[in-house]
Amino acid sequence: MNNLFQGLPEDNSIEHFDKLIETQSCRVERIVSYGQASPEVGWYDQSEQEWVLVLSGYGIVEMETGERVRLKAGDHLLIKAHQRHRVVQTSSDEPTIWLAVFYP
Template sequence: MAEAQLQQFLEKVRQLNAFVELTETDPALRQALRDCEHHHQVVELASRCGFEIGRRWGEPPQPGAVSTNLLSQPCPPQGAESCSVLVRGEGWRLERIHSCAATTPGDQWYDQTEHEWITLVQGSALLQFADEPGARALQQGDWMLIAPHRRHRVVATDPAPGSVWLALFWSASCAG
């Protein structure tokens, strides 16, 4: 195997591992993966999250597959959100999350093992923490740090064109 092919293979493995890691921290995504009935649905789900796991070695990326503009992506369907990993390193990843009139189901809370720093790049949102009596209103430019295992949920995000977030996740081992 030539070095270029080896690098393509290793990148695909990295993409697969990143997708698996994301499904382990996002219960809704894990359920969506569980609901897939065949390989093509898994590839499409991974693609909506920013991973290209279906491409064969040596195939070029699809035209326009990668955008460097945070606000140029189409809005997801109402009630949904799309996630893309923009960049990652050892023990951390930066995600773009685009929400459209989305909410976390009423009986569900995010309880992540990672640190999470978020900022709202576009739109507004209501974010509820289990240890606070009311939801926090966030608007464009607001940011916050969410400690590991601090249970939280999204109460509301804007309708189209939606709310766009940047979320930086890192493990305790990187917090040094």
């Protein structure tokens, strides 16, 4: 048995991406952020849908339209394919643990 809250990476200078499940049509990742944000320039523009759930900490996701969504533990968000977005802030006083599901 595995636990999403155990075995957290010790290096908090970078964001960590762990693939939990990967098939031809779906990928599930645990993402652990320690205050990281997306680079100032550039946007994520993915060819797949992304459903993301915050398990601990918080994150603020900005859409290219200027809309900002603050997600705290228990909050989830669907980011549609090619919906340009970026993470502008994550918790720096505790790990932000995300569960992300990518699918067509």
